[in-house]
Amino acid sequence: MKKKIWQLMLLMSVVWGCLGIVAKADSLNYKVTTDLPKNQITQGTTYFDLKVKPGQKQTLTIHIKNSDSKQHQYRISTNRAVTNGNGVIDYSQPKAKADSSLTFNLNDAVSKASTVTVAAKSTKKVQIKLIVPEKSFKGIALGGINITQVLDKAKKTSGVSIRNQYAYVIGLQLRETKKITTKPVMKLIDIKAKQINYQNYVTAKLQNTQPVIMHGLKVTSYVTAVNSDKKVLSTTKENMAMAPNSSFNFAIGDGNKQLKAGNYTLHLTATASDGKYKWNFTRNFTISEQKAKQLNNTAINQPKSTNYFWWFVGFGIVIVLLLGVVIWLLVKNRRKNQD
Missing domain, CATH: 2.60.40.10 (Immunoglobulins)
Structure with a gap:
């Protein structure tokens, strides 16, 4: 009976421990739009596809709409496009090492990362400075403007707080010619x-x-x-x-x-x-x-060495049982002789 009570208490402690983990999903309560400039090549899109000239200076404009009932801060950064380990183009790595073949690093041509505050139920205009290098480049320079809401610091609780964070990415593609003739190698x-x-x-x-x-x-x-x-x-x-x-x-x-x-x-x-x-x-x-x-x-999949502990335990139990049977037979036989 005591053993069953102990097992029940252990089960309850596990259940309460699991209930202590709180998952909080922050809803997506903001939206980002763009003002496409006159040198936009691809019309009817939400990303920047710009025809530029060497040494050109330009201001790119985006709008952050905060639909929440309280103000929020947003982090804006522009990252050069890279390829991740899954073979997917990735715009979320600000500190990615530049490839040895790169001649035009987009990260050097745009404003540094910044944080803006947008009041509740309002929209704020954000400007990003672009300076094209003086040296002409072929093909395209590709990146993305990342807009991420800065989350409030989680309150300390006895449980674990899990929060989801969303990000908007506005593509940014620069080229000096409308038609791209460069071939991949x-x-x-x-x-x-x-x-x-x-x-x-x-x-x-x-x-x-x-x-x-x-x-x-x-x-x-x-x-x-x-x-x-x-x-x-x-x-x-x-x-x-x-x-x-x-x-x-x-x-x-x-x-x-x-x-x-x-x-x-x-x-x-x-x-x-x-x-x-x-x-x-x-x-x-x-x-x-x-x-x-x-x-x-x-490696997590390395072959595990055989654990002989339970083999020894089982063998020990068999020995004890056999000894018990032998002793029981001896006692029974002695009593029979005495009778």
């Missing part, structure tokens, strides 16, 4: 054994060296031992994209295998724009004993 920078979210992969660092978006990207890849046709790892992904002058690590494998030291060959084919552009790469690489051991020891 892909390079394979390097191949590494790497851990992503505590799972082991072989990654191929792919680079778009040109100032143009790489649309409809499909990558087919597999890894073999050197001078072998047997596939050790393989991955195919499609419907990806790459930002101009950017690179990303394409992960090969499912993350569930341990890596073995040895000499390998990467076979990779990439196509873009529905197969209009195609690249083939075949390159050898090595995974050292030290690297394989390091990654395998920290």
Whole structure:
């Protein structure tokens, strides 16, 4: 009975602990609109697609409408477009390292990040300064204007507060000509054994060296031992994209295998724009004993050593039961002899 009461108390404590976690979803109570200038190329859009000249100075205007019943602060920053590890163009990384092929860094041409306050039930005009470099550039420079509401500091409670934060992104594309003739070019920078979210992969660092978006990207890849046709790892992904002058690590494998030291060959084919552009790469690489051991020891899917504790417990119980039976038989036999 005491054991059942103890189990009930433990269950109740878990339930109350779970109830202590409070999830608070902040509703999206603001909206952002743009004033498209005269040098806007693509009409009928909500993003900036501007035809510019070397050395041009311009002010871009956006409007933040706060529909909430109290005032809020908003953080405005403009970030150069990059490609994330999933093969998606990303505008949310203000501190992303510039690619080695980049010649025009959009981050250097716009106003620094700032914070504005918008009163309740009102709209505020925000201006962003743009200064185009004196040196002419080809293709496009791509980025995004991020507008994020600054959340109030969460009150300290006994539970855990979970809050959702939303952000508006207004695209910003600059070019000196209406028609873009620059063609994408892909390079394979390097191949590494790497851990992503505590799972082991072989990654191929792919680079778009040109100032143009790489649309409809499909990558087919597999890894073999050197001078072998047997596939050790393989991955195919499609419907990806790459930002101009950017690179990303394409992960090969499912993350569930341990890596073995040895000499390998990467076979990779990439196509873009529905197969209009195609690249083939075949390159050898090595995974050292030290690297394989390091990654395998920290991976969440590493084989666990067999736990013999419960085997010993079970074996001990069997021994005790057998001893009990032997003692019971001896006692029973002695009583029988005495009778």
